[in-house]
Amino acid sequence: MEWYFILALIGAGFLCGFINTLAGSGSLISLPLLMFMGIPANVANGTNRIAILLQNIVGVSSFKQQKVFQLKEGIWLAIPAVIGSLLGAMLATNLDETTMTRVIGGLLVFMFFIILFKPDAWIKGQSGLISSKPSWWQILIFFGIGVYGGFIQAGVGFFLLAGLVLGAGFDLIKANAIKLLIVLLYTPFALAVFIFNDQVNWTAGLILGIGNMLGAFVASRFAVSWGAKAVRIILLIIVFGASVKLLFFP
Numbered sequence: 001m002e003w004y005f006i007l008a009l010i011g012a013g014f015l016c017g018f019i020n021t022l023a024g025s026g027s028l029i030s031l032p033l034l035m036f037m038g039i040p041a042n043v044a045n046g047t048n049r050i051a052i053l054l055q056n057i058v059g060v061s062s063f064k065q066q067k068v069f070q071l072k073e074g075i076w077l078a079i080p081a082v083i084g085s086l087l088g089a090m091l092a093t094n095l096d097e098t099t100m101t102r103v104i105g106g107l108l109v110f111m112f113f114i115i116l117f118k119p120d121a122w123i124k125g126q127s128g129l130i131s132s133k134p135s136w137w138q139i140l141i142f143f144g145i146g147v148y149g150g151f152i153q154a155g156v157g158f159f160l161l162a163g164l165v166l167g168a169g170f171d172l173i174k175a176n177a178i179k180l181l182i183v184l185l186y187t188p189f190a191l192a193v194f195i196f197n198d199q200v201n202w203t204a205g206l207i208l209g210i211g212n213m214l215g216a217f218v219a220s221r222f223a224v225s226w227g228a229k230a231v232r233i234i235l236l237i238i239v240f241g242a243s244v245k246l247l248f249f250p
Contacts, residue, residue, distance in 0.1 A: 001203060001204070001207075004073040006207055007035055008208045009033065009204060009208045009211060010035060010207060010208075010210055010211040010214075011028050011209060011211060011223045012033045012125075012208065012211060013030060013051055013055075013075075013207075013209065013211020013212040013213075013214070014031050014118040014211040014212070014214050014215040014218075015029050015030050015209060015211075015215060016030040016051065016055070016208075016211070016212055016215060017051075017055040017058075017059075017213060017214065017215025017217075018051070018215035018216070018218060018219040018220065019215075019219075019238055020055060020059075020212075020216070021055070021059045021176065021180065021215065021216045021219035021220055021223070021239070022122040022176060022216075022219050022222070022223060022234050022235065023157065023158065023161070023176075023234065023235045023238040023239065024155065024156070024157025024158045024160075024161065024179075024193075024238070024242070025155060025157065025158070026074040026215075027048055028158065028245055029051070029211070030051065030208060030212075031044055031048055031101050034047055034201075034204060034208070034209075035096055037204065038238065039201055040124075041107070042199050043199045043200065045194070045200055045203050046194025046195070046199035046200040046201075046203075047194075047200050047201045047205040048189070048205070048208070049187055049190055049194060049200075049205075050191065050202070050205030050206060050208070050209050051088060051186050051190065051199065051205055051208040051209040051212040052183070052212065053121065053187045053191060053209075054209035054212055055209070055213055055215065055216040056180045056181075056183050056184035056187065056216070057178075057181040057184065058212075058213040058216045058217050058220075059216035059217070059219070059223050060159070060177065060180045060181050060184055061136055062182065062216070062217055062220035062221065063176075063177035063220050063223075063224075064177075066118075066220070066221075066224050067182075068168030068173055068174055068177045068223075068224060068235050069174050069177045069178055069213035071181070073170075073175055074177075074178035074181040074182065075132055075181075076098070076134050077139075077142045077164070077182065078142075078164075078178075078181060080134075080139045080140075080142045080143040080146060081142040081143065081146035081160070081182050081185075081186075082146060082147040082150070082182070082186060083141070083143065083146060083190075084143040084144060084145065084146020084147040084148075084149070085146040085147070085149045085186050085189070086146075086189065087146075087147055087149060087152050088146065088149060095213050102142065102246065104126065104155045104246050105244075105247035105248075106212065107155070107159075108155060108158060108239050108242055108243035108246065109163060109243045109247070110208035111158060111159075111162060111239055112236065112239045112243060114162070114166070115232065115235060115236055115239065116236060119240060121174055124200045137186070138145065138167055138168055141163050141167045142163055142167075142182075145159050145160055145163050146186075147188060151179060153213075155242065155246070157179060157183065158239060159234070160179045160183070161175050161176065161179055164178055164179060164242075168217055171228050171230040172231050172232055172235070173223050173224065173227070173228050173231060176223060176231070177220075180216075205230065207208070210225060225231060
């Protein structure tokens with residue numbers, strides 16, 4: 001592999017890991033680069049999962065080290081989400097990708113205005129919703145998000161954040177940490193499928209993963225040191241950019 005592709009992969013991985021840790025849809029950067037390098041789309045999708053797995057290991061570890069959350073806070077919400085993702089994957093079929101990406105883009109526009117006009121919920125959290133174990137409707141919300149993630153995947157990070165902030169009551173910093181935990185539990189199942197079908201480029205995936213891990217580490221430290229207000233602004237920018245990309249350049 002040429003040296004400039006190595007640098008490009010690490011750079012793209014850094015941006016992807018940073019964006020995924022604070023918001024979502026960082027793969028809009030990494031996947032096009034992998035395909036530009038001549039890697040087929042399905043292999044690029046599988047290869048990207050290596051970087052996502054490594055990124056989330058670092059992100060979860062960093063947030064845990066900074067005492068942002070406890071594992072037991074996320075595991076009860078992760079379980080229904082993972083079960084839902086397995087169901088969604090089994091239900092998945094051929095979709096009109098252009099139509100679906102535009103629908104997701106429209107949902108992200110809606111989410112943009114929720115973040116814009118309900119700042120307190122994202123910055124301070126809603127303590128009245130937080131409990132040691134989730135209620136039945138919170139389990140249902142995360143099961144539904146899991147089904148969505150297994151069935152379509154695109155934009156699931158944003159909807160996990162919405163569920164964790166508006167549905168479970170966490171502030172944006174803790175929600176990002178728990179989001180990473182849930183995605184960390186998703187990813188091995190998907191990666192195993194791609195490995196089984198020989199759709200992983202290990203060299204590109206591991207190099208990309210170096211950048212993703214660095215990005216996740218920097219983002220997790222940034223989130224804690226700068227606080228929820230700064231993360232909310234970054235989230236607004238990323239949600240807006242992702243919605244424009246999906247609506248007008250699917």
